[in-house]
Amino acid sequence: MSVIVTLLGSPQSPSRTEAVLSHVVRRLSAAGHEIRPLVLRDLPAGPLLAADVSDPEIAAAVDLVSAADAVVIASPVYKAAYSGLLKVFLDLLPQFALRGKDVLPLVTGGSPAHVLAVDYALRPVLASMGPAHIGPGWFVSSSHVSLYPDGGTHIDAVAAGPLHEVVDAFLHVLGNEPRRIPAPIVTTPGELTVKRVRVEDPETAPLLADLAIEYGTRYHAVDSGAELARFPASDFEDPNGAFLLLLDGEETVAGGAIRRYDDHTAEVKRVWTSPRHRRRGLARRVMEVLEDKARELGYSRIYLTTGPRQPEASGLYLNSGYTPLYDTTVDPETIGHLPFVKDLGAVGSVPTDLSTLTAGQVHPERAPRVKVAV
Numbered sequence: 001m002s003v004i005v006t007l008l009g010s011p012q013s014p015s016r017t018e019a020v021l022s023h024v025v026r027r028l029s030a031a032g033h034e035i036r037p038l039v040l041r042d043l044p045a046g047p048l049l050a051a052d053v054s055d056p057e058i059a060a061a062v063d064l065v066s067a068a069d070a071v072v073i074a075s076p077v078y079k080a081a082y083s084g085l086l087k088v089f090l091d092l093l094p095q096f097a098l099r100g101k102d103v104l105p106l107v108t109g110g111s112p113a114h115v116l117a118v119d120y121a122l123r124p125v126l127a128s129m130g131p132a133h134i135g136p137g138w139f140v141s142s143s144h145v146s147l148y149p150d151g152g153t154h155i156d157a158v159a160a161g162p163l164h165e166v167v168d169a170f171l172h173v174l175g176n177e178p179r180r181i182p183a184p185i186v187t188t189p190g191e192l193t194v195k196r197v198r199v200e201d202p203e204t205a206p207l208l209a210d211l212a213i214e215y216g217t218r219y220h221a222v223d224s225g226a227e228l229a230r231f232p233a234s235d236f237e238d239p240n241g242a243f244l245l246l247l248d249g250e251e252t253v254a255g256g257a258i259r260r261y262d263d264h265t266a267e268v269k270r271v272w273t274s275p276r277h278r279r280r281g282l283a284r285r286v287m288e289v290l291e292d293k294a295r296e297l298g299y300s301r302i303y304l305t306t307g308p309r310q311p312e313a314s315g316l317y318l319n320s321g322y323t324p325l326y327d328t329t330v331d332p333e334t335i336g337h338l339p340f341v342k343d344l345g346a347v348g349s350v351p352t353d354l355s356t357l358t359a360g361q362v363h364p365e366r367a368p369r370v371k372v373a374v
């Protein structure tokens with residue numbers, strides 16, 4: 001276990017840089033490291049600008065860095081470099097304040113023209129401070145980061161995949177995780193293994209851990225594990241349900257589960273694709289195997305909900321024959337949980353309340369029970 005200090009160099013709040021940093025921090029924490037955050041904009045401005053290291057708050061911040069095994073430094077790109085706020089703090093640190101430490105630099109920026117700011121501006125300054133290792137830093141375009149009024153954040157798949165690779169490499173340097181060898185690109189989903197598991201099986205761990213992070217960051221949930229613990233594990237086992245994973249070799253790359261909603265209807269939960277394997281059509285494959293399993297268990301209909309901040313999930317369901325039970329022209333944030341239904345067309349008639357519902361016609365009293373996203 002390493003003690004990791006995070007330096008947040010954005011003067012803004014809310015901050016896209018902070019959102020990226022918090023995604024990274026959740027992964028480092030989940031790997032067992034202790035995180036000590038340092039939000040530079042919260043330091044007293046006068047002593048900070050005067051490099052007054054006798055100020056108690058400045059001195060405490062310097063000590064925090066000194067005591068760390070590793071440092072994650074996150075800054076917005078300002079004027080083709082990193083922020084002045086970060087610079088004034090780095091300037092008041094001792095010359096070799098990073099000696100022996102592992103460092104991960106991250107930046108967010110508005111222009112792809114400045115993706116190299118992390119390497120040509122930030123990295124040389126950090127290198128001059130004597131670190132043991134500076135990880136391959138990463139630039140996240142601010143257009144890939146969404147901020148919500150309640151503090152929720154989302155990094156879209158284009159940026160999240162490479163960011164996770166960078167964090168994995170940093171974890172490897174910290175010594176507690178094997179370096180991931182990128183899986184060979186499997187273009188035919190049929191080459192993947194479908195494995196039926198129980199919730200507590202070790203192969204589900206990547207799925208559950210990543211969903212907890214996704215729920216936590218997108219919906220600003222303090223206890224993101226609560227949603228995952230909401231249903232007993234037996235819901236996803238015979239005779240009423242199933243938990244299915246797609247394995248690429250030994251690696252869990254995607255998965256999902258079904259449980260009994262009513263006698264005729266299976267409810268889909270926990271649909272997930274590994275951040276390293278997005279944009280390969282794996283979620284669609286998960287839906288196909290879940291639908292097959294639902295038919296096998298005797299269901300004639302599938303019901304599910306997703307959250308308003310999961311446009312990729314809504315898009316998947318809309319493109320996979322699911323009928324939205326809400327008005328798709330309305331801002332999803334004003335609706336909340338978004339229900340969908342699909343007739344499996346195999347087992348016969350569907351005498352459930354849901355059978356009478358069509359898009360945009362959910363009567364409030366008959367609206368299905370809805371929960372945080374699958």
Ligand SMILES: Cc1cc2nc3c(=O)[nH]c(=O)nc-3n(C[C@H](O)[C@H](O)[C@H](O)COP(=O)(O)O)c2cc1C
Pocket residue numbers: 010011012014015016017018075076077078079080081108109110111112113114141142
């Ligand atoms: C004063 C200022 C200067 C900026 N200069 C650049 C720049 O040179 N290149 C760039 O890519 N983005 C630039 N940006 C955009 C920010 O880097 C980008 O919006 C970043 O994600 C903001 O992070 P924050 O929300 O954490 O402050 C600038 C923004 C501001 C406010």
